[in-house]
Amino acid sequence: MEYFYCGIDVSKDSLDYAVCNQQDKNILLLEKTDNTISGIRKMIKLIERKVKSRQVWYCFEHTGHYGLLLAHILQSQQQKYSMVASIDIIKSSGLTRGKSDPIDAQRIAIYAATFTHKLKPTKLQSESVLRMKTMLTIRDHYVRIRTQLKNAHKSMIITSKVVPMKTEINDYKREIARYDIKITRLEKRIIELINQDNDLKQSYDKIIKVTGIGLITAASILLYTNNFKSFNNPRKFNCYCGLAPFEYTSGTSVKRKDKTSRYRNKELKKLLFNAANTAIRHDQQIKTYFNRKTKEGKHKMSVINAVACKIIYRVFAVANRDEPYVNFSV
Template identity: 40%
Template sequence: MNRFSKKKHFIGVDISKAVLDLALLSEGDCNSFTELRTANSIVGFTGIEEWVRKQGVELKDCAFCMEHTGTYGLLFYAWLAQTGVLFCVESGLHIKRSLGMTRGKNDAVDARRISDYLFTHRGKLKPFEMPSPLLVKIKQLLTYREQMVRIRTSLKNSLKSHKQYRAISGLDNIVAQINEQVDRQDQIIKDVKQQITDIIDSDEELQQNYRLISSVKGIGAIIGAFMLVSTNNFTSFENGRKYACYAGIAPFEFSSGTSIRGKTRTSKFGNKTIKTLLNNGANSAIRYDKQIKKYYERKRGEGKEHKVVVNAVCCKLVNRIFAVIKRQTPYVEVYEQNFIN
């Protein structure tokens, strides 16, 4: 029997940066929710134990479910794992689609929906595996790098503006200072990338999978690191299709009966960071991968929009990545062998 099926009490958690919204649903009363809002901190987590006891329930008899929320949920996941509580982390898109049309939208409502999802699908869910300490470090470095890149972009935009007014104001020192700050950000970003690479190289399994996914043209160092982190070193997703859904690049049919035939479309949900990175990787693959370039040109010739074809290339890259991980063989070697045959 699935471990979640053995539980009698189901808690959905909506996670934000500062707070957690929880909704408790018990097997004997599926239409009644008990709710709690608490801080997203160790002190707040302790309050969860007290809240559960007040309902006449033991924490060990509960199962928890959350949506993927990036770094916001890491501390809570660690607390749950340390406490020995059974929990899962699911795609927000998957939860939304499984529940169908719902009314209302706020954090408390979301928590109820998640607990309903947990109860309804308890026989199919898999426990969440905590990422290794190395992956947690990489995740934090990637988040820091992303922040530094945004600061650099802001500085560069500011630089353009000040260059326009320099001829009138004569304040050359402002431009010089901004240039110095941009150079400083460049060095920070470079150093963070090196730290990420050093961590990956320190672990044989991470290094092996990183080498494999980097063999796919279009997948650079940062995309590769994000893939390792977002898949928990390829243990959280069974195949490329499921990961594509998580990233928000999987196309879904839009149709009804025989009269409505809309275009297939991707979801607005998904991990926006990895979606952006994969789009960058797809554009790189279109330039440097002959097979992908031919595919792009053929689809454009058929009248497909640029962004539609780029999204399809993103899906191809994800499928290639999962294929090389499954085979434990670099993509180039497989491709060359197939080409020869």
């Protein structure tokens, strides 16, 4: 089926959009609208009149919450759309000079028309998953603030050896305790949210039993896999997390060690490394593997990376079957 492709550059207040055809990639329409409900609906109607009711495939970059309203309206009107990683569009554009919102919209439209074989229709996550994403983001902010307060509290204790700082130290203690309560309450709300969604609860109850996986790691895996709908292969998810090593060779002169890619989800990789360290301490099978590899001369961080990969394989294995996880090393 022949499509017209609409590239949209999303910003906080406005949307720049361009429409091109698939054959010669000519720009047929270049306009701007507000990033509001009325503005988005007006854009859709204008494009439909321009292409005379033929099929349109919308394409725009992942921009977090700025593009959420656009995706919601397109999905509610059963329009076909794809959210694409910005790095993919940048790398495909070749050598470019200059940048503006209208130019970016044209580049996105041309990208969609050129790489139509790579485009996959996007579907918004469920309301429960989107709410969980917001809660995890808020919790991350609270944890960062609490860490800053704890560091400042330690500095105050050192300073108090020279200057009286009792009042300030007590203030920091109260603030740290306040954020401890906030974080605990938020974690309880995340558990309640998971329990209210049957699909999330079934997956959560399975993967939480894997040694090393805690509440936040389990919730993050459910979020980024969209409850194992976006990823059905542990190898692909390891690649997304930055755990999969890649070869780096060229001819006979360039031969470097295999290493992971810098294109990764850093937060998720950090959580999985924490999970790996926990598994090394509490899972005898993993602990034996870790000790054997380090004695063979493997770098400690490389072995931890391999353990994190093993944990993902276990998570996907238990999520894709009806049987519960069994730790044979116990």
